[in-house]
Structures are given as C-alpha cells and as structure tokens.
Amino acid sequence: MIIRSLLDTDLYKFTMMQAVLHQYPAAQVQYRFKCRTPNIDLASHLPRIRAEIDALCTLYLADDELDYLRGLRFIKSDFVDFLGLFHFDRKYVRLEASAEVPGEIELVIEGPWLHTILFEVPLLAIINEVYFDALGQGDAEEGLRRLQAKLQRLRAIPDAAACAIADYGTRRRYSRSWHGRMLPLLRDGLGAQFVGTSNVYFARQYGMTPMGTMAHEWLQAFQALGPRLRDSQGAALEAWAREYRGDLGIALSDVVGIDAFLRDYDMYFCKLFDGMRHDSGDPFVWGERMLAHLAANRADPRTKSLVFSDGLDVDKVERLSAHFRGRCRLAFGIGTNLTNDLGPQALNIVIKMTRCNGQPVAKLSDSPGKSMCDDPDYVRYLRQVFGLPPEEISA
The missing domain is CATH 3.20.140.10 (nicotinate phosphoribosyltransferase)
Known part of the structure; x- marks a missing residue:
C-alpha cells in the first residue's frame, strides 16, 4: 500500500x-x-x-x-x-x-x-x-551520492542561513520509502538552512515544520466563484486573508500571468501579505519585478519573502541566491530534484x-x-x- x-x-x-x-x-x-x-x-x-x-x-x-x-x-x-x-x-x-x-x-x-x-x-x-x-531502474546508492553532492553545494552558498530550503517533493517522488529516507539526511545535512517539508506526515514523524499556503486551484476557482472574472484574483486573496487573518501570507502570482497579478496586487496586498511565490516564467525577471513593485507600493522588500518553487535544482538555487541576496528574504521549495533523482528520468x-x-x-x-x-x-x-x-x- x-x-x-x-x-x-x-x-x-x-x-x-x-x-x-x-x-x-x-x-x-x-x-x-x-x-x-x-x-x-x-x-x-x-x-x-x-x-x-x-x-x-x-x-x-x-x-x-x-x-x-x-x-x-x-x-x-x-x-x-x-x-x-x-x-x-x-x-x-x-x-x-x-x-x-x-x-x-x-x-x-x-x-x-x-x-x-x-x-x-x-x-x-x-x-x-x-x-x-x-x-x-532506480539506484538508491546513486540517489544518496547525488543527494550528498547537492547538500555540499547548498551548504557552500554564501550566507546559507539566509537561503532557506524546503522539501516540496511529495507529488513526484520516486517512492514513499525514498522520501522518508532522504528527509532526515536533508535536515541533518543542512541544519538551520533546512526549514521544513510540505509533507504533513513526514513533518509530524520527524518533528519538522510543515510548509505551505495556497495552490493555483484556490485562485482558479474564483474565476467561477468571484463577483466578476476581472476581480477574481483580488477576491481570492481577500478570501484567504479573511480565513487566516495574516497567517500563511505567501501569495501565488502566476495564475493569469505576472502582468495581471501586479495590477491586482495593490498596496493593500503588498503590505498585508508576507511575500509571493514564483512557479513559472523567468525567475530573475519575476523577482526583479516583484521587488520593484513592492518598493513602488511603499513595502520594504527586505521585510518580504520571495519563494521560488518552479522546477528548482541546486544550480538555480545558487544563481538566484547570489542575485537576490540581501535584497529580500529568500526561500526555495525544491521538489522533484530532491525526491526523484535516482537515475531514471522523472x-x-x-x-x-x-x-x-x-x-x-x-x-x-x-x-x-x-x-x-x-x-x-x-x-x-x-x-x-x-x-x-x-x-x-x-x-
């Protein structure tokens, strides 16, 4: 089972x-x-x-x-x-x-x-x-070798404590047993740099912090539930704030594209939410636009989080961390590259x-x-x- x-x-x-x-x-x-x-x-x-x-x-x-x-x-x-x-x-x-x-x-x-x-x-x-x-065709020993190499590179990132790493890999993991095996290695290998896992079962089992807020479906549904289609993003974010009253404050930005998101993500949302999550498009362009938008709306980017979660591997994490370090809070949700890298194509x-x-x-x-x-x-x-x-x- x-x-x-x-x-x-x-x-x-x-x-x-x-x-x-x-x-x-x-x-x-x-x-x-x-x-x-x-x-x-x-x-x-x-x-x-x-x-x-x-x-x-x-x-x-x-x-x-x-x-x-x-x-x-x-x-x-x-x-x-x-x-x-x-x-x-x-x-x-x-x-x-x-x-x-x-x-x-x-x-x-x-x-x-x-x-x-x-x-x-x-x-x-x-x-x-x-x-x-x-x-x-999966090779657990090869998977462990690759995982250890990734941990070594992640630890070597300058100011690693400011480069938060979370596991987002449940949906496309190689197996349940591999997921459970690699998570303690990730925690022990990264120390404070590892902030938690999206998987509730393993968060409970290993005493980790469960991570997550909203997914695309929440904002998509408001295209039918909201008062007007044009106002659906704002209605979805308002409904989220009504439910969680400032908690779980990471907004997802790519349901109808970044331009439409920025039009709807006004000063109220810039100040209300803790940050935004990237899940498609060029992450460097996205990040620059988000930081500029926050500043234009009188929200200090250094107090806000940019969460990157789109097909991340260690190379992307290294480059994004170097580019945005010190300008905002940074978090990286790595999925398939951690939980399904044992040889076969994911x-x-x-x-x-x-x-x-x-x-x-x-x-x-x-x-x-x-x-x-x-x-x-x-x-x-x-x-x-x-x-x-x-x-x-x-x-």
Missing part, C-alpha cells in the same frame, strides 16, 4: 480545504490529469493504480493524527472535527486508458470541492511510485482544476506548456478580460 495515512500529502491541500469548508462548502469542481513527459506508457499500469486508489479510499485519520493537526496554530477545531469523519470516496474518480493516445490515461476527479480537494497529491504520488516500481505529471460550478477555469502560466484548460473559447475570453495578448501565453 503506497499511501498509508491521509497526512501523506502537502500542507496546502489542508489549508485550502479548511477555507473551502468555511466559505464554499457547496462548490462543485472538476480536475484533470496530464502527463507532460512524452511517450510514457501509464495505461499498462492501470490495474495496480486502481488497486492503490481503492486502498486510499479505506483510510481515515487516526486520533493522534487529528491531535497533531489540531496543534497547528492556523488549523481550526471545527475543521479537525470534519476531518475526523472524512474519507476519500471512489465514486468521484474516473480512471481509464486513453481512447486517443496509446499508453496515456484519462483521469478525471469530479464532485464537491470539499470532498475532492485532497485527491491530487496522493493520486500523483501513487502514479509515480507504481510507474517507477515497475520500471525498476515524470512531469500534474492534476489541475479545470471546472468550478460547471464553468471552465484556467491557469494561464508564464511558462509555455504549463497552462491547462479544456475550453479554448474560455481561454481566449480570459486573455481578453485580463488584457493578455494571445501570442504571449500558450494555452
């Missing part, structure tokens, strides 16, 4: 789920899976993937796990009470081989947002582990929200190929509403 606890997921799924319970418990959503890595045969692994999903749907949170969640400062008691009753419902997941592309799979999650929001991370982890277990797989309350929603990424929507007409309309030239963003 790959997933053995409902805590084996990213913190931001719980933080968003709590906000959904309190503000939009009746919302209905749809998510779709996509493998961005070409020529990967996942269809042949469907029997085991289905069996693992069935097993996932038997899990409940134990009393000691609920007590752990209740002890997190930003988790409210009524949400923990709800989680005490929660389990995954298999009827919300449709999984089959693609009828159009041999080897590909069609995975659709559809149902109440409150009851489907947690599916994403464990399903991606299941697909990854089933695939790599069948491939059988998969680039995602599950993204595509509809909310029957309406299409979309992420228009600053990186070509990362956008995802099943309605081209809606993408064109979204671009028009936010003033995005069609040639600048690929859907």
